[in-house]
Amino acid sequence: MNSSPFLSLRGVVKSFGNFTALDRIDLDIKEGEFFTIVGPSGSGKSTLIRLLVGMDDLTSGEIRLRDQRIDDTPANKRPTCMVFQSLALFPHMTVGQNIEFPLKLRKEVPDRRRARALELLDLLRLPQSYYDKRISQCSGGERQRVALARALAFDPEILFFDEPLSALDYRLRKTLEKELKDLHARTGKTFVYITHSLEEAMVMSDRIAIMKRGKIEQISVADEIYGAPVSRFVAEFMGEVNLFDVTVAADGSVSSDVLSSRSGVKLVPAGEEARGLLMVRPEYVGFADTADAFDFTMSGPLHGEYALGSRIQYEIETPAGMVTVEKLREDRRTVSEGETMTVGFNVENTHFIDEAS
């Protein structure tokens, strides 16, 4: 395989007047990868995708595709294509005409256009009878598939997605997430997906980039972003989390004003003393019946109990702050509000976020 990256961004800056929307973005995306860029609104992810597609010019930096600079190529000459949040289907054309639009622009003959459109309808699991339907006759999920088929008809090197599922209801979104992942596997294309939803990112992506205020905070696989975030922002963005202020000594021993730990408990030695956050996800916090069953323990009154469907969440008001515990429904406990509870977790389930770095 080619060793140089497929799509690479170097020092990409986009500013609007005094406001820097994107601040020196470096990013490499591999061929055939499902890459997701996640961030809250205002993080610059939409600006980034507009630059990648060619709908905006960058202020400085460069974008290369297969080692060719593409940042000064206009959108209609780039071998990339985007599925819009609004889908941007052409309401005055039928489903078939929508799908054939890019082929027609390339002067493909009508027979071959039609054949390709029908092929794509099959690929997207839409009946071939949809070819002559009007867009207004299609449901939300069907429109989604038409938009995908149209983008695939273009046969892009990279397919970009700008939150295409955000307007759909929960069930349909879940179905389409899986279909999209499946489609990615079947077409082998490079997908670059933008979303503000962590769940969407986790379900589909090979790798995830987390953006915050115009910068990329972390790029990694979903597991690592979830289990080993580099900052408080990433940790909190990626779902429920418990964070404790701690100091880790050079030998890995943890000291804290708020946590009591069993003697001899050590993190993987950092080599030098560091202040930071000790993170543990709620599913790794357990109820301690005997205080020494866990490496770290704390106790306090139960603040609340919430049913999350398959899981139950407990919040306990400890001296270390509110601690969130999640248990599967089958491990539910009978508790009453205000009851003092002791909870704890083990060092192997924690992750240390060095705040200095």
Added chain:
Amino acid sequence: MKSLDQKLGLFSALPVVALLGLAFLAPLVVVALFSIMPAKVFSLANTPDFSAYAVFVQQGYYKSLLWSLGMALASTAILLVVCWPLAYAMAKVFKSFTLVLTIAIVMSLFVSENIRLFGWVLTLMKGGLIEGHFRALTGIGFDSPLYGVPIIVFGLVYVYLPFMLFPLAQGIAMVPDDTRQAAYDLGASRWQVLWQIEIPLAAPGIVVGSLLSFVLAAGALAESKILGGQAVIAIADDIETAFTFGQNWPLGSALSMVLIVIIGTLALFGISKVDLDAIMGRKR
């Protein structure tokens, strides 16, 4: 509940129905009836004949009609081309400036059409604002562009510009930015975006604007009289003459009927092709 709503709706519509019946339909019926009366009568109590329509053909009134329709067509075509960029800018580019522009254009409608046309005469005539100054400064004179067909078409374009511009801007505003960008992203050139996306999606505005300006221009007479110096006679001019100097109501009515039928057919055809609800901002 629904039937009550319907009843209330019909009931509320009564006054306007009565007004339209009386003020719009009744004169139309009278004109239609007069058009099949013998020449120069002033009563409907005569044996109907089609002599007035025969006069329309025999005495060359169809020439005026063709001139009117031709000049209306030319001015509508010019208006489309001239107004598109401005309407586009008003709908998509200018922000608060659109309001300023709208007010400025609407303000021009506050001054009577005839006065504005005479203003152009003073500007363009030999020894007028332009030629007079030019001659005084350079000593070289030139002929006035007044009193010809092109200046009539110019007058029609000038007077009916708002009637094309505003519906067109409305139509262009209905083209979602995303669809334009998507087409561009899928490889379309700017021209292809214009022809395949923007024009079809702005069609309601184009049809309404074209209809308004064509219908108004086809029935216009001030431009050919004032700017054109009657270089050609507009059909509306013939109709006016027939009713006034000619004292021939049946002829005037027949000429009116021909114009009404042509324009009415055109308007119905045009409106049937577009979704008026869309441009009125109602949900489809």
